[in-house]
Amino acid sequence: MRYDEWKDNEYIEQLVEELKANGTNVIVGSFDKLINWGRSNSIWPLTFATSCCGIEFVSLGAARYDMARFGWEVARSSPRQADFMMVAGTIVHRMAPVMRRLYDQLAEPKYVIACGSCAISGGPFRNSYHVVKGIEEIVPVDVFLPGCPPRPEAMIYSIMQLSRKMRVEKFFGGVNRQEKIEEFLAAHPEEELNA
């Protein structure tokens, strides 16, 4: 797809600008390009779903929407082998530590998509006593995907946005991603669950 047609995400444009301003070594730069090409084209999801959105995620894998076209169909059940976690569904108080643990178990580089209004803000259950008001309280989120539940097309779009984000990051030297996690961990102190 042409770049111009995709130029709709301010956050990523900002990252691109930053990269251009800093400049980079030729060799490291081309390595980065190769690795980012691989990374952004091989995004394996973790099978993680709590409610309705999870069923739409199943539809996404089915013949009509076929996420296998993009190479996303290798859904791993073990978080160690997955690349991103699609938080599909409401996260409640009891689930929150479990989800945090799953996030900690994902191998770096790892990403999170908040899928559906429940994961973004609590959605229709926001006023409940047992619902987390947005998963950003627990884990850092890379892509927010609204909808209740989002259509499979929207899910494809969100993973494509994630893929674009991966492409503008630098793997060698100045890892944007790592800094964000460190900031997040500083704001949310917690002992290592990854035992």
Place this chain on the structure above:
Amino acid sequence: MANIQEKIAKQFPEATFEEGEILLVNIPDDKWHDLAQFLKGDETLHFDHLLTIVGMDWVDKFGCVYYLSSSTSNELLSVKVTTEDREQPMLQSVHDVWTIATTLEREVYDFFGIIFLNNPDMRRLFLSIDWKGYPLRKDYDMSPENNPVPRENERQEDVTYTYVKDEKGNVEKKTVTIFEPNDFVVNIGPQHPATHGVLRFRTAVNGETIKKIDFYSGYIHRGIEKLCEGLTYPQTLHFMDRMDYFSGHQYHHALCLAYEKALGIEVSRRAQVIRVLMDELARIASHCLFLGTYCMDLGATTMLFYTLRVREQILDIMERTCGARMTFNYGCIGGVMQDLHEDFVKDVKELLAVIPKNIKEYNELFIGNVIAKGRLEQVGNLTKEDAIAYGVTGPSGRASGWACDVRKTHPYSIYNELDFEEVVYTEGDSMARTKLRIAEIEQSAKIIEQLIDNIPEGEYCVKVPKVIKLPAGHWFQMVEGCRGAFGVYIESDGGTSPVRLKLAPPCLPLANVVDHLTQGSKIADLITISGSLDYIVPDIDR
């Protein structure tokens, strides 16, 4: 009904009665256990199925309303038991009369803090072990500071508690062991591909053989019942799509029927036909998805894609009329939200044409497969008695020989005019549960066939008042969801929002029976059995 009243009054002179659509018996707590035994044991009454326990907080007193049904005569009866103690409310447990009561009483304890004496398992069911307060009490402190989002992993206990009263009337808290210290306990869930959501089984195994399962739910408990108490009646409807997200239409139907019954609204024939059509389409879609995910759990991934093909076609039909793929929010008080799409009849006929071909394919590919037969036949046998005692309704109950289809036992809407068969098998194993759902797809198709050519003209939604106020009182309504009997209980004080909206989901008993069915079988059978019961976790947790 008068007969029942007479019989009870003869045995229990202290009981008082409230006439209504369903007879309500008021009984003091100390007589409740005896009455329960009488109601179940008596030959002619034979109330052997406990539908639900509605916990209630009337501010001045706590109490429970028990809804009972008889598997032979299909009569309904409700019993009200109350206590005025607010500090430590206690009621008699009836877990030895109806097995399902063990879990239903745990739910009431979790929400209201009512302790059931002699119940062998008085732990919280949905909320975490250290949760402060009982959320469905009217004086519950909702502020987030009271119960902040936990950062640490939940505390785990291998014991449970039971409360017993000794001769002097003192209540004693006793400890009951669930797992011995040297049990090899495998934790399956909440994040596990085979639990169909976030249910958690702590499984004690001996090699590959399962010794005991302790099930934990609440990982998607969203507090819908409490939320409904703060919303107006039409607003409460949209939660129905988000519980059992495959039975959205049926659940909407149930709540609308209850509201319309309370308001005395007569729904037009067209709206009734549309609702039934949608219910049955949803049932086909749900059973298709069941078959697909079930086969995927058993390792035959390809079936999922063949069954989702039909489901996508149904979702297309729904999307054209309702405007959404999953959360339709289609039923409303007085009828349905929008009229049918102009292509609806054509699309449905196309669907009906492909269903027989697909069913033939499913039977050839999976049901007739020798490995599938070996995995499913004689695995997870559920007898009819156990099905009733554990309250396993829906396809899983009917596979055990219990004719419990609400569409036949307590017909609602236009179901009594329709010609369809209630499929009942007697084997009670996983294979029967699977085959029964395929047979139900055929029956649903038969219902749609009868209706699709004669959808009457008329308005799709009758005029209802702008502000809906239910008169003071209480109502109970059941429908047949895709997974079993779904009940709603509404209590109103005459205002614009319900005092109590209790949702009795079919999936809680289904998850509860897993332990009983899996004892002594292999780990792989746990997947077979829990898959064949086909519970939906958000429906259990609400």
Place this chain on the structure above:
Amino acid sequence: MYDFSQVTSWIHELLLTIMPEWLAVTIECVAIGLILLTVYALLALFYIYFERKVCAAFQCRLGPNRVGPFGLLQSFADMFKMLIKEIIRLKNTDRFLFALAPYLVILASMLSFAVLPWGEGMQIIDFNIGIFFLIAVSSIGVLGILLAGWSSNNKFTLIGALRSGAQMVSYELSIGLSVLTMVAFAGTMSVTGIVEAQANMWFIFSGHIPAVIAFVIYLIAGTAETNRGPFDLPEAESELTAGYHTEYSGLHFGYFYLAEYLNLFIVSGVAALLFFGGWQPLHIPGWESFNNVMAYIPPTVWFVGKAIALSFIIIWFKWTFPRLRIDQLLNLEWKYLLPINLFNLVLMVIVIVYQLHF
């Protein structure tokens, strides 16, 4: 016609003219090692792509088609991703054994590669007990799986590893016996010898009934050996999350992933060698012109083609059948396959003794 041994001996002599023999052998070994690694990696990547496409075709889907033409570069992207993924260090595990396990698994399939006949004179080592060596080294893999499951300190991996142990030890018998049947027929254990014996007609045709029985049993047992559906109990996704490799991440997981597909190739390669004439082209006695045309196709193409065709059948199994339960799995082996196999061996001996074969 395409005798590759001429090329190798020419290279050897060329090297001898400019350097002493020990150096020449060393250089040849290094070169072979490098070629082997490359072939190994490329073949695994191809197989991953192949399986994803075949599976998509069974499921009425398209499969990978965005990365590169027809999605051909998809597995390369996966490889780059896998290389840079974090390797998670676990607390309370046996670090050494944990890290050793994937290498053992990959070593087993590497060693098996040594005796596969890729073409005439085109195999790394040709010795008189080739097929025996192959069976011996391919069993090392189970050790890696057991170690992986044990050292991860996780209950799921432990159950997966024990299942795998029981399964592999059982099905090794069937593989061994069906191979023995064919060795008896060929009269040699040398891989070259077996292939040469099929020059006129493949064993599956000349050995008729006992050969077909042995082939069917070999295919079933081979599927079980590779831990693929319907025998994928050790990594039964819906039961044990990811089975014995649940705790492995990054490159270590990549090794398991590669080894799974390479084992698939090895099992189908050995089947091609034993039953379908290895690199021998299809010859029908009497049809001289047809035989000549067939002989023009290079032997490597024949061998790889046969192996891929057989792998297709094994992949077909996986995407069609539900998974067996552990007791059914062991019943199948000990109660059915093993007696049939023993009977078949006797039958084969009768066929050989009384010259009943073609």
